[in-house]
Amino acid sequence: MGVTIGEVLNTKFFAEYQLIAGGKGLDREIQAVSLFDAPDGHKWVKGKEFMLSSGYLFKDNSDYFKEVILFLYKQNSTCMAIKRDRYLGEVPKEVIDLCNDLGFPLINVPNGVAWIDIINAVNSIVMNRYITHIIDRKNADKLVLRSDNFHKKIEKTMICLSEELKYPLTIVDILEEEIFNYPKEQQFVKSEIPFTKEDDYPFNYQKEILCDKLNICRITNIEDKEKCSFITIPIVIKGVTVSKLIVWERFEKIDYYDLFVIRLSYMLLLELYEQIYLMNSFERRFYDDLIRSLINGELDSKQSLIEAINSVQDFKLNIENKFICICIKQNKNNPSFYNSREKISTTFLLNIPKDKSIFGITDDNTIILIYDVQNYNNKDIIKNVKRDFEGIFKEIKNNFPDRKIKLGIGDMVDDICSIKKSYIGSLKAVDIGSYIYTDGEMIAFEDLGPFGLLRLESIQEKDFKNNFSNIAPLLEEPDSEELISTLKVYLESESNCNLAAKKLFVHSNTVRYRIAKIQQICNIDLENPIERLKAEISLKFIAN
Secondary structure (H helix, E strand, O other): OOEEHHHHHOOOOOOOOEEEEOHHHOOOEEOEEEEOOOOOHHHHOOOOEEEEEOOHHHOOOHHHHHHHHHHHHHOOOOEEEEOHHHHOOOOOHHHHHHHHHHOOOEEEOOOOOOHHHHHHHHHHHHHHHHHHHHHHHHHHOHHHHOOOOHHHHHHHHHHHHHHHHOOOEEEEEOOOOEEEEEOOOOOOOOOOOOOOOOOOOOOOEEEEEEEOOOOEEEEEEOOOOOOOEEEEEEEEEOOEEEEEEEEEEOOOOOOHHHHHHHHHHHHHHHHHHHHHHHHHHHHHOOHHHHHHHHHOOOOOOHHHHHHHHOOOOOOOOOOOOOEEEEEEEEOOOOOOHHHHHHHHHHHHHOOOOOOOEEEEEEEOOEEEEEEEOOOOOHHHHHHHHHHHHHHHHHHHHHHOOOOOEEEEEOOOEOOHHHHHHHHHHHHHHHHOHHHHOOOOOEEEHHHHHHHHHOOHHHOHHHOOOOOOOOOHHHHHOOOHHHHHHHHHHHHHOOOOHHHHHHHHOOOHHHHHHHHHHHHHHHOOOOOOHHHHHHHHHHHHHHOO
16 A cells, blocks of 8 residues: 555655656655665665655766666666755756656655654555544444444444555454455465464465564465465454454565554454453343343243343344353362453353354352253263353462362253253252262263252252261261271272272371271261262262
8 A cells, every 4th residue: 555656746755855856757666765874775676666765866966867767667666855955956957857757756855854754744644544544444334334233343444444445354353263355255274264263274384574563474485475475463362363354465575654554443443452451341241140040940942042032132142042051160268250241241242153152140159051962962062061151260260279169060951941950960060070070170061870869958068967867977077087088999909908008107006996987987888889889979979
């Protein structure tokens, strides 16, 4: 993207600049401003530069003047601006004729103007033109842009940027897994730019960092030279990449002004994505009550659910699909999850698509998610859900490093109005699973096996006297901790006193003594398989 020398000379700042020759080339484009006053300084031009010189090098040397003009023209520089009155006085006629023949503008710069002012003026003209185009487009589309259709606004920003740069663009929405191309006919290969937050391209590539702070990079396919390079700009909200802006370098690489305009567009897109995030965050605050009604069985038909969600904007779940309930619980006596709603919402909003899940905080210590599993194979549902939530759960734990937090997964239900069953299973997975799998943090109801038959209220607050009467007397003994630990290791060692003694770092006779004491206190026969099984089950809860 650049600006023509004719547009520059028509601005107020350049009103006193005089076109000496080369009027046929006023449509030549400027993409940079360069200064040279060394004898060979012109040899390092790149093309499309507005060249500045005091003219000292050309004093009494018209042949060198023509040589430089010809070189700059062949290198596709835009023009040359000199301070004619400083050293030259007059420009030789043969130089003027050459510039006129080539259509290469030669411009006189007033003596008192500083080089930096010229550079800043050209940069400002380019930037102001783009900003003006954005404003004009917004005014033309004011009815659309006043709405809350943020994706339409994103499209408008993309179109404006593409038409200004004259490069095809793509935006990859990672959260929604959507693609927008402009121009529309542009071919986009999903396998080349996958829906991932990191650079994960299926080909060998070279990465060039163009802007470290915004992580703007050029990616070049080194396997296929026919493929064009592209610029990638991640759009990041609260540390999470939500989208990627792609600029395809089909014909030539972007220049300084292009990169500047891309940065401006990045800020516009970032603002729009932040508005989308804030809107979604606000809407999802209303899911607490909806989820409570579902898990309490109050919305027992799809008709009643439809009536309930009519008042909730942006509800994206397909209620005809299959769902599973996920429960995230923290230990009691911790600060309420309600105090950290924003932090929790951010984690879910930026990691789970809106059409995949709704979530809510149902009490101080519990977060509930209702998760769409329609596209999963029934045999692999739990494995896939654990995979999906591995990173999300890790982020939740990192947000609350001083708390003990567990995640429970219920069974799938075919009807979302039956989610209460899955909810109860997810609670059991956490509450009972915490005893069965002491080191486990993500536990599914199906992992519990027969332990899933236990009732939650049977083990709450370790009230074992009625439900685990065979082991309960040990809790009254002064050395209860020692006895319980011995019995647990003894049963894990398949009733082998010698093996248990090694694990406990005591003599085998000590183990025999303690086991005999346990059998006397509890009046149980550990030779009986049923009694041993009952003792092992009881210990899963008592030993924790």
